[in-house]
Structure formats: structure tokens, C-alpha cells
Amino acid sequence: MKFWNSYFLSVWVCLMLLTCQVTLALAQPPRPSPPVRPNVVVFLADDAGWGDYSHSGNRTVSTPSIDSIAQQGVSLDRFFVCPVCAPTRAEFLTGRYHSRGGVRGVSLGEERLDLTERTVADAFRAAGYATGAFGKWHNGSQWPYHPRARGFDRYFGHTAGHWGEYFDAPLEDDGRMVRTSGYIVDVCVERAEAFIREQQDRPFFCFIPFTTPHSPWAVPAEDWERYRERELLQRGANPDREKPEETRCVLAMMEHQDRCVGRILQALQQCGVRDNTIVLYFSDNGPNTARWNGGLRGQKGTVDEGGLRSVCYLSWPAGLPQGLVVPQIAGAIDLLPTLTALAGVSRVGNLPLDGKDLSPLFSGGSVEWPDRTIFSVWGGRVSARIQRFRLADVGRLYDMQVDPGQTMPVNAAQAGIAAQLQREVQEWRREMLPENPNLLRKLAGAVAPRPFTLGYAEFPITMLPARDGQPNGGVTRSSNAPNCSYFVNWKTKNDSIVWNVDVHTAGRYEVVIDYTCPLADSGSVGLLACGESRRRGKVAPGWDPPLYTNQDTLPRPHGESQMKEFRPLPLGQVELQSGLQQLELRAVEIPGDSVMDLRRITLTLIQP
Numbered sequence: 056m057k058f059w060n061s062y063f064l065s066v067w068v069c070l071m072l073l074t075c076q077v078t079l080a081l082a083q084p085p086r087p088s089p090p091v092r093p094n095v096v097v098f099l100a101d102d103a104g105w106g107d108y109s110h111s112g113n114r115t116v117s118t119p120s121i122d123s124i125a126q127q128g129v130s131l132d133r134f135f136v137c138p139v140c141a142p143t144r145a146e147f148l149t150g151r152y153h154s155r156g157g158v159r160g161v162s163l164g165e166e167r168l169d170l171t172e173r174t175v176a177d178a179f180r181a182a183g184y185a186t187g188a189f190g191k192w193h194n195g196s197q198w199p200y201h202p203r204a205r206g207f208d209r210y211f212g213h214t215a216g217h218w219g220e221y222f223d224a225p226l227e228d229d230g231r232m233v234r235t236s237g238y239i240v241d242v243c244v245e246r247a248e249a250f251i252r253e254q255q256d257r258p259f260f261c262f263i264p265f266t267t268p269h270s271p272w273a274v275p276a277e278d279w280e281r282y283r284e285r286e287l288l289q290r291g292a293n294p295d296r297e298k299p300e301e302t303r304c305v306l307a308m309m310e311h312q313d314r315c316v317g318r319i320l321q322a323l324q325q326c327g328v329r330d331n332t333i334v335l336y337f338s339d340n341g342p343n344t345a346r347w348n349g350g351l352r353g354q355k356g357t358v359d360e361g362g363l364r365s366v367c368y369l370s371w372p373a374g375l376p377q378g379l380v381v382p383q384i385a386g387a388i389d390l391l392p393t394l395t396a397l398a399g400v401s402r403v404g405n406l407p408l409d410g411k412d413l414s415p416l417f418s419g420g421s422v423e424w425p426d427r428t429i430f431s432v433w434g435g436r437v438s439a440r441i442q443r444f445r446l447a448d449v450g451r452l453y454d455m456q457v458d459p460g461q462t463m464p465v466n467a468a469q470a471g472i473a474a475q476l477q478r479e480v481q482e483w484r485r486e487m488l489p490e491n492p493n494l495l496r497k498l499a500g501a502v503a504p505r506p507f508t509l510g511y512a513e514f515p516i517t518m519l520p521a522r523d524g525q526p527n528g529g530v531t532r533s534s535n536a537p538n539c540s541y542f543v544n545w546k547t548k549n550d551s552i553v554w555n556v557d558v559h560t561a562g563r564y565e566v567v568i569d570y571t572c573p574l575a576d577s578g579s580v581g582l583l584a585c586g587e588s589r590r591r592g593k594v595a596p597g598w599d600p601p602l603y604t605n606q607d608t609l610p611r612p613h614g615e616s617q618m619k620e621f622r623p624l625p626l627g628q629v630e631l632q633s634g635l636q637q638l639e640l641r642a643v644e645i646p647g648d649s650v651m652d653l654r655r656i657t658l659t660l661i662q663p
Contacts, residue, residue, distance in 0.1 A: 128370025
């Protein structure tokens with residue numbers, strides 16, 4: 056009997072233990088699935104300097120959302136971009152110096168990235184990611200230079216480098232212009248947020264290139280009210296050149312941008328994907344005004360430290376340490392190899408990279424990392440940066456550890472390093488800038504030799520804006536900056552506007568122009584000629600809207616156009632042959648004092 060009692064007791068104990076184990080197992084949360092590839096969100100500021108963030112020590116501005124990316128991730132302490140917008144974007148997209156990809160300017164077609172180049176978006180799309188870009192592109196407008204042809208499934212924003220309407224702006228939605236409602240940064244961020252929510256169940260690559268704090272000086276009224284009378288606690292290195300009201304507007308734009316970054320971070324959190332999303336934030340050049348920048352010499356457009364240094368923050372809660380500061384120098388050319396390495400994505404294309412994969416530096420441990428040289432160029436001026444020294448474009452060597460403001464050349468004390476860097480600069484010049492035909496033509500006042508492409512069946516709408524055309528006769532641009540200009544002063548039959556084009560597909564095209572015309576001058580007859588094709592159309596009815604006077608917080612900088620609402624005018628259909636040719640607009644009848652002001656011409660392939 057004792058035996059059976061012991062036996063049943065043992066069985067009962069085993070059953071109870073098994074029940075407890077099952078109960079505990081059911082109570083535990085499920086084991087995480089094998090990690091999936093991380094999402095990627097890239098923020099790119101436009102014309103923000105290194106000193107425009109509270110994380111950099113700016114005591115006037117507050118940028119907690121942007122700062123949080125550094126605090127919760129990795130900060131590249133000495134990170135360098137290009138002196139101006141389009142070149143930096145090209146280097147981010149390709150991992151190669153912008154001159155290799157044909158980007159040698161910011162307008163007139165020189166901002167376009169060569170078609171031989173493959174982009175970071177190409178790599179992520181090939182790996183199965185949903186890809187979208189929402190904001191300023193600035194590396195080509197017409198297919199196949201358009202972002203939709205460079206790896207992005209979706210595009211919303213403006214492909215030009217400079218946009219003159221920040222409220223209720225006309226923007227491009229995958230090839231079609233739409234009139235939006237609200238502040239341009241909010242509008243683009245809304246589209247990006249919608250993209251993230253739509254794609255949250257699959258890996259996505261979301262590029263958000265802001266338009267701010269690039270001029271014009273325009274920010275929502277509630278942001279300006281906080282800054283209108285705010286004391287600037289720090290001033291630029293040359294306070295006599297600083298305009299305090301512009302600095303206040305810039306910092307108001309930065310705080311607004313920071314809230315938009317916070318919106319995206321919150322959306323990632325709400326979608327449950329923040330932990331497995333790589334978030335990257337940087338800017339495209341130095342500050343666009345003479346404001347505080349940590350005492351660095353130079354600003355946008357210069358190849359000194361102040362024109363080139365940018366913040367660069369990366370966070371990835373599931374894969375990167377928090378609060379790590381990487382002291383090694385790095386640049387925009389490093390972002391493609393770094394992002395693809397972190398995500399485990401294969402690069403697309405086989406052209407040699409100039410950038411390096413920085414991910415070994417993110418472990419926080421000791422890593423063998425040889426010194427390197429990062430080169431910067433603009434307007435023929437070249438500077439070179441190694442970990443400790445910068446060789447300025449005038450040949451002066453500076454010790455950046457003790458003299459970040461570049462005030463005391465050390466050529467005599469460091470003659471060997473100065474000579475070595477000078478040799479490297481000359482070699483780099485020979486490789487990167489060999490008799491640049493685009494530059495020579497630009498200096499001569501001619502348009503870039505590469506034609507503007509049109510007529511692709513996969514993207515049948517082609518916009519040819521004024522910034523890409525060449526005015527002849529008395530026709531001029533509305534401003535010195537082509538990117539957001541329109542043609543004015545069209546008054547005689549000898550005047551014309553020309554676009555050098557390469558028609559990819561012969562066929563029938565619908566033609567629409569965006570115009571304004573004083574009511575008394577309506578009725579001019581315009582002639583569109585392209586190759587052997589001709590099409591006439593009457594400029595009517597008159598449409599003469601006022602210039603926008605309620606767009607700006609502060610007066611626009613000299614040379615920037617005030618904008619107005621242009622109206623589409625259908626010209627009908629035209630048969631175009633394929634190949635290189637000139638598309639020309641001229642007037643054959645002018646009953647009034649002028650023909651029209653012209654912002655763009657749009658051609659849509661309707662029948663190959």
C-alpha cells in the first residue's frame with residue numbers, strides 16, 4: 056500500500072509541475088521573431104549650419120527632437136558635407152564625390168546626377184524596401200533624372216533647388232503639379248508620415264529633405280511671434296555682417312522643423328517600428344547667413360570649416376549604442392556604404408566608392424582606423440581635411456584641434472603635412488576636375504551642354520521650367536537665381552526662349568504652358584518649334600494676378616523673385632521626332648506691349 060501511495064503521490068507531483076510549467080509558458084510573452092531588416096528614415100536640412108541646434112550649444116534655439124536622435128544614438132562629431140545643396144545630395148545618394156557624377160552646379164542643368172550613377176534608394180528598392188522621397192530633390196527634374204527614376208517608388212515635393220512659395224505651394228505629386236494647403240514643411244511631412252503608416256508592415260526607406268531654413272524668410276506666424284523680439288544669446292563671428300532679424304527667422308524655422316522631426320519620430324513609435332528604424336539627420340551645407348556657428352570660419356558657399364561642417368546623428372535602438380560620439384572625420388560620401396552595411400543591404404552598381412562604411416566605429420570599442428583625406432570643392436576652390444588639419448583653398452594649413460576658427464596658419468611648423476596635402480589636392484584636381492566643359496560653358500554664360508530629356512513612356516509627363524531654359528533677345532529672368540524664376544520682358548518678335556532637348560520617343564505630345572499676361576496685352580500668337588514640328592497658340596485670356604505679398608515673414612534676399620499664381624494655357628498637340636533638337640518659343644503676333652510671363656512648359660506623351 057505504501058508503494059502505491061508513493062507512486063500516486065509522485066505522479067500527482069509530476070502532473071502539478073507540468074501544469075505549472077505550461078501555465079508559466081503561456082503567461083510569458085512570445086519570443087521575438089528573428090530580426091527583420093531595419094527601416095530607414097533620412098532627414099536632410101537645407102542650409103542649416105552646425106551651430107543651429109541646441110545640441111551644438113546654441114542657447115537661443117531649442118531643437119529637442121533632433122537632439123534626441125544624437126542622445127539616443129550616435130553623433131558624428133566631425134562630419135563634412137559640400138558648400139552648397141545639390142553636390143551634397145549627390146554624394147549622399149551615391150557615396151561618391153559629386154564631380155564624378157556630373158553634379159557641378161545648382162541650376163541650369165548642372166545639378167543633374169549622371170545616369171551612370173546608382174543611388175542608395177536603388178539599393179534599398181532592389182532589396183525589397185518601399186522607397187519614398189518627400190521634399191526638395193535638386194538632382195534633376197526630367198525623367199530619367201527624376202527621383203522616381205533614381206530608386207524612389209513615390210515622390211512628392213519640388214525637384215528644383217530653390218522654391219519661392221512656402222505657403223499653399225504648388226508642388227509635384229509623382230509628375231503632376233498640385234496646389235497644396237499649408238506651410239510647405241508641414242505638407243511634405245504629412246505625406247512622409249502617411250507613407251510610413253502605409254508601409255509599416257514592410258521595410259521602408261523614407262527620405263525627407265526639408266526646404267528650411269533656406270530662404271525665402273517665411274515661417275508660420277505662431278513660430279515668428281516667439282522669435283520676433285527674442286534676444287540672440289550668441290552672435291556670429293562677424294557680427295557686423297549678421298542681420299539679427301534673419302537669424303531670428305532662421306531659428307524659428309529650425310524650431311518648426313524640429314517639431315516636424317518629432318512628428319515623424321512619434322509616428323514611428325505609434326506604428327511600433329521605432330526600435331527597428333535607423334534614423335539619420337544631417338544638413339547639406341553651412342549656414343546661409345553670418346550667424347553663430349561655434350566660431351567656425353566660413354559659411355555656405357565656402358570651402359572653410361564653417362561652410363562644410365554639419366551635424367550628423369544616427370539612432371537605431373535595436374542596433375546602435377546610445378550617446379556615442381565618434382571623433383573620426385567623416386562625410387556625406389560615407390552615408391551610402393554605412394546605411395547599406397547597417398541594414399544588410401547590397402549596394403547596386405559597381406562604380407568605385409569614395410566613401411567608407413563607418414559602422415565599425417559604432418561599436419564604441421577600439422578600432423583600427425587609418426587617417427584619411429576628405430576633399431571639398433566649389434567654384435574651383437579646393438580644401439582638404441584630415442583628422443587634425445585642414446589645408447584651405449589658398450594653401451594655408453590650420454591645426455583644427457587648437458584653431459577651429461582658422462586664424463593661425465601652421466605651414467612653417469608643419470611643412471611636411473602642408474606639402475603632402477598640397478600634392479594630394481593637385482592629384483585630386485586632376486582626377487575630379489579635368490577641363491570641366493560644363494564649368495567653362497557656365498563661365499561663358501552658356502547653358503549646360505547636356506540636353507533636357509523628354510518623352511519616356513514610363514513617365515510621360517515632362518516639365519521644362521524656366522530655370523532650364525535659355526532666354527534670348529530682351530527676355531530676362533525674374534531673378535538672378537534661376538531655380539525659382541520665370542521669364543519676363545518678352546516684348547518683340549525677335550525675343551525667344553530655348554530649351555535644348557533630347558526627345559526619347561517620337562510621337563504626339565500635349566503641350567501646356569504656365570503663364571500670366573496683362574489683360575490689355577492678351578491675344579499674342581506664340582509659335583512653338585521643335586525640329587520640323589510647329590504649333591501656334593493664342594495667349595488668351597489675359598491673366599494678371601498680383602505678386603504674393605503675404606508669403607514672407609521678412610523681405611526676400613536680393614535677387615529672389617516674388618512669386619504669383621500662374622495659369623495653365625493648353626496649346627494643343629504637336630508631333631515630335633526623336634533625337635537632339637531645340638525646342639523654341641517665340642511670338643509671331645504681338646498686339647499689345649508684351650507677350651506673357653512664362654514659368655514652365657509641360658509636354659505629355661499621349662501617343663507614341
